[in-house]
Amino acid sequence: MMHGIWPALFGATRYEFRMQLRRKSIWIATFLTSLLVFTGLRNPWNFRHDTTLSVVVAQWAVVCNAFLPIVFGVLLADRLPRDRRLHLPELLDALPAPSGSRLAGKYFGSALATAMPIFFIYFSGIIYSAFDRHDPVAIPLGLAAFLAINVPGLLFVAAFSIVMPAILWVPLYQFLFVGYWFWGNLLGPAYGIPTISTTWLTPIGGFAAAGFFSQAGEIMTMGGDAGSVWQGAGSIALLLASAALALFIAQRYLTWQHARQ
Amino acid sequence: MQIEIENLTKVYNRNVRALDGIDLMIPNGMFGLLGPNGAGKTTLMRILAGILRPTLGAIRAGQIDGTTDAGRQAIKAILGYLPQELGLYPDLTAREFLDYIGILKGLNDRRARARRVDELLELVALSDVAKRKLKTFSGGMKRRVGIAQALLNDPRLLIVDEPTAGLDPEERIRFRNLLSDLGGDRTVILSTHIVEDIAQTCRNLAILGKGKLLFEGTTADLIDAARGKVWTITTDGPKPDGDLTVVSTLHLAHETQYRVVGDTAFTAGAQPTDPSLEDSYIWLMRATRADVVAMTSLRS
Amino acid sequence: MKLDWLLYELRRVGLVGLLTPVLIILFFSSFGLLMRTNGVSPDRATRAVVAGLEIGVATAAGLIAATIVTSDSLLELHLSLMTRYRTTFARRLALMLGWTALVGIGTTLVVRLIGHELAPVSLLAQQLVWLAPLACFTGVGALLTLLLRSRTGAAAVLAGIWIIETLLHESFGASSWLHPFFLFATTYSASESFWLGNRLELIALGLLFGALSLIWLKRNPSILLGGEG
Numbered sequence: 050m051m052h053g054i055w056p057a058l059f060g061a062t063r064y065e066f067r068m069q070l071r072r073k074s075i076w077i078a079t080f081l082t083s084l085l086v087f088t089g090l091r092n093p094w095n096f097r098h099d100t101t102l103s104v105v106v107a108q109w110a111v112v113c114n115a116f117l118p119i120v121f122g123v124l125l126a127d128r129l130p131r132d133r134r135l136h137l138p139e140l141l142d143a144l145p146a147p148s149g150s151r152l153a154g155k156y157f158g159s160a161l162a163t164a165m166p167i168f169f170i171y172f173s174g175i176i177y178s179a180f181d182r183h184d185p186v187a188i189p190l191g192l193a194a195f196l197a198i199n200v201p202g203l204l205f206v207a208a209f210s211i212v213m214p215a216i217l218w219v220p221l222y223q224f225l226f227v228g229y230w231f232w233g234n235l236l237g238p239a240y241g242i243p244t245i246s247t248t249w250l251t252p253i254g255g256f257a258a259a260g261f262f263s264q265a266g267e268i269m270t271m272g273g274d275a276g277s278v279w280q281g282a283g284s285i286a287l288l289l290a291s292a293a294l295a296l297f298i299a300q301r302y303l304t305w306q307h308a309r310q
Numbered sequence: 311m312q313i314e315i316e317n318l319t320k321v322y323n324r325n326v327r328a329l330d331g332i333d334l335m336i337p338n339g340m341f342g343l344l345g346p347n348g349a350g351k352t353t354l355m356r357i358l359a360g361i362l363r364p365t366l367g368a369i370r371a372g373q374i375d376g377t378t379d380a381g382r383q384a385i386k387a388i389l390g391y392l393p394q395e396l397g398l399y400p401d402l403t404a405r406e407f408l409d410y411i412g413i414l415k416g417l418n419d420r421r422a423r424a425r426r427v428d429e430l431l432e433l434v435a436l437s438d439v440a441k442r443k444l445k446t447f448s449g450g451m452k453r454r455v456g457i458a459q460a461l462l463n464d465p466r467l468l469i470v471d472e473p474t475a476g477l478d479p480e481e482r483i484r485f486r487n488l489l490s491d492l493g494g495d496r497t498v499i500l501s502t503h504i505v506e507d508i509a510q511t512c513r514n515l516a517i518l519g520k521g522k523l524l525f526e527g528t529t530a531d532l533i534d535a536a537r538g539k540v541w542t543i544t545t546d547g548p549k550p551d552g553d554l555t556v557v558s559t560l561h562l563a564h565e566t567q568y569r570v571v572g573d574t575a576f577t578a579g580a581q582p583t584d585p586s587l588e589d590s591y592i593w594l595m596r597a598t599r600a601d602v603v604a605m606t607s608l609r610s
Numbered sequence: 611m612k613l614d615w616l617l618y619e620l621r622r623v624g625l626v627g628l629l630t631p632v633l634i635i636l637f638f639s640s641f642g643l644l645m646r647t648n649g650v651s652p653d654r655a656t657r658a659v660v661a662g663l664e665i666g667v668a669t670a671a672g673l674i675a676a677t678i679v680t681s682d683s684l685l686e687l688h689l690s691l692m693t694r695y696r697t698t699f700a701r702r703l704a705l706m707l708g709w710t711a712l713v714g715i716g717t718t719l720v721v722r723l724i725g726h727e728l729a730p731v732s733l734l735a736q737q738l739v740w741l742a743p744l745a746c747f748t749g750v751g752a753l754l755t756l757l758l759r760s761r762t763g764a765a766a767v768l769a770g771i772w773i774i775e776t777l778l779h780e781s782f783g784a785s786s787w788l789h790p791f792f793l794f795a796t797t798y799s800a801s802e803s804f805w806l807g808n809r810l811e812l813i814a815l816g817l818l819f820g821a822l823s824l825i826w827l828k829r830n831p832s833i834l835l836g837g838e839g
Binding site: 053056057059060061063064067068071072132135136137138139140141142143144145146151308310 | 356359360361362363383386387389391393395396397398399400401402406410411413414415416418459
């Protein structure tokens with residue numbers, strides 16, 4: 050028997066994914082919210098036909114990323130406290146698998162499952178565009194946009210939503226997260242309030258959209274510069290590094306807390 | 311595998327002393343752990359399972375030093391643990407849950423793990439419902455999933471905390487027999503309030519009270535110690551009173567039969583009787599309390 | 611004696627629960643002060659306080675409503691008691707709404723005392739700034755929790771509604787069919803003619819959702835026992 054990091058990580062990812070995917074509320078909540086998103090103006094069926102495909106795809110990715118990660122983050126917030134509620138830590142702590150693998154597995158598995166409805170909603174728009182424009186390139190382009198614009202932001206949100214409830218009451222975290230999402234993504238500097246909404250640390254993906262998909266990012270960088278490929282890459286790297294750092298600190302904190310018992 | 315515990319002390323925050331200098335030797339086979347609520351049994355189990363760190367003292371499981379991080383990890387590799395408050399993932403099926411725990415126990419070969427899961431589902435008579443989600447299981451079925459997960463890695467050390475709580479009488483007997491079979495070639499520590507479970511399965515036992523070791527020895531030793539302290543009183547009069555503990559009350563046609571534990575019978579019609587393990591446990595607890603009272607009155 | 615329950619419920623809510631709306635108002639007010647020091651006009655700075663009442667406190671109330679429907683570790687025991695669970699639930703909602711109302715009234719009075727107005731209407735009508743979204747979010751929060759049988763799922767939908775109302779506020783202000791659902795009309799369109807109607811419609815919606823929640827609990831009080839794991 051080997052009590053390695055990787056088998057436990059893959060096992061935890063697999064089962065956390067299954068458990069989260071089976072929750073009806075992740076599907077209902079995301080689809081209910083998406084109904085409201087479809088009333089917006091930047092949906093695939095609202096663009097003029099002279100708009101380039103890359104702009105349509107990237108802006109649809111940014112629109113999905115403006116609204117749906119908030120549902121995603123709130124839905125992930127109960128994953129860590131849920132184990133405590135179900136009295137599982139005593140059983141799991143007596144197992145030889147490293148606790149870091151379990152935390153990482155919970156992160157990847159539940160984030161992937163919660164992102165599935167978002168991906169379906171996003172991809173339904175991409176398929177519509179492919180048919181509407183008779184251009185199958187929309188599909189690989191759509192996948193690339195999802196990877197570059199949505200995935201880093203979702204991984205960033207997931208890291209904080211998984212780990213923060215270790216120190217905060219879940220409803221309080223959810224409330225603060227909703228406030229943060231508006232302040233940190235959508236509130237421009239013109240309001241006179243210091244904000245990170247136009248920086249690389251904006252999970253909505255403005256810099257990635259601007260950098261990799263030309264002008265599409267202008268809207269979400271709040272009128273700032275359109276952004277280069279390097280800025281896009283820098284923003285993605287910063288978001289992923291922040292997520293990794295949050296998970297690392299949480300793991301150290303949980304280990305320390307456990308040792309104090 | 312023999313477990314040696316030396317001067318084991320656990321002090322929680324706010325100076326709550328859950329274990330106070332426990333010295334104990336747990337031999338191979340079934341070992342019972344008894345004690346009233348708050349005696350420190352669960353704390354001792356959690357320390358042995360590597361979940362809690364002791365404040366002071368040493369643990370040795372075979373050749374493994376259980377006081378170091380590496381030692382605790384090594385014990386976890388050979389451990390099966392069934393906690394008192396067993397948590398399960400309600401959205402997983404029984405087979406999925408056992409498979410998941412198997413992965414976390416380091417059973418990395420998928421086929422071997424699937425075989426082991428099937429064997430254990432059969433052993434605990436859950437094969438028919440293996441594909442049902444755990445949230446649909448009764449308390450007894452959940453308990454059986456609990457014992458199956460504890461056995462996944464064929465542990466050399468099995469720690470079970472209140473394993474028969476919530477089981478019906480048939481399931482309890484089945485479970486006791488299973489534990490006895492398992493105790494043949496490994497160390498099984500059984501912590502419970504149900505004295506009968508220990509009487510039926512364990513040769514050796516320890517009794518804890520307020521974090522201290524009150525008794526360590528065989529069940530026969532404990533029973534011998536209570537000999538001459540257990541009586542039956544059959545009367546149509548009032549319930550016997552005085553310095554005794556009524557263990558059971560049986561209403562007969564015109565009289566009532568009391569089984570009591572006490573140093574003297576007090577009543578003329580009292581008949582001495584052979585003590586059971588439960589009587590002996592009650593006697594020990596009485597004696598311990600009397601000691602404390604005596605000590606307190608001496609001090610005052 | 612009849613108010614004994616109040617003492618126990620207050621202890622159950624705890625200091626954190628009671629301080630939450632106060633802290634939200636203080637937080638948004640500090641934003642207003644920050645905006646003033648950055649040279650923003652007093653009217654826009656006052657809107658930060660309005661946003662605190664209309665957006666912050668109301669959202670928190672919705673989340674708390676979603677929480678108090680389900681988060682009772684004594685739920686199973688409670689369902690076996692003489693006092694109906696929906697009575698306890700209604701009392702808890704009333705307590706939460708009552709306390710939030712005190713904070714709301716206090717805030718409007720303080721803002722007026724320092725020489726500003728939350729909305730260009732009478733002091734009495736100004737209470738609708740917080741009352742309307744509070745009633746609506748609370749009713750929606752409770753009903754969603756029962757519908758989804760998941761507090762987290764309800765919180766997610768509330769968060770979705772929140773962000774959409776905030777981001778698409780222009781659409782909500784421009785389309786007359788969306789007016790009855792415009793939760794943050796004071797923050798974004800206080801001087802519009804539909805404001806008063808919007809407030810009353812939101813309160814009616816909140817009462818409707820709250821009543822539906824209570825009826826649902828009455829018809830099937832054990833619905834909460836089998837929630838999502």
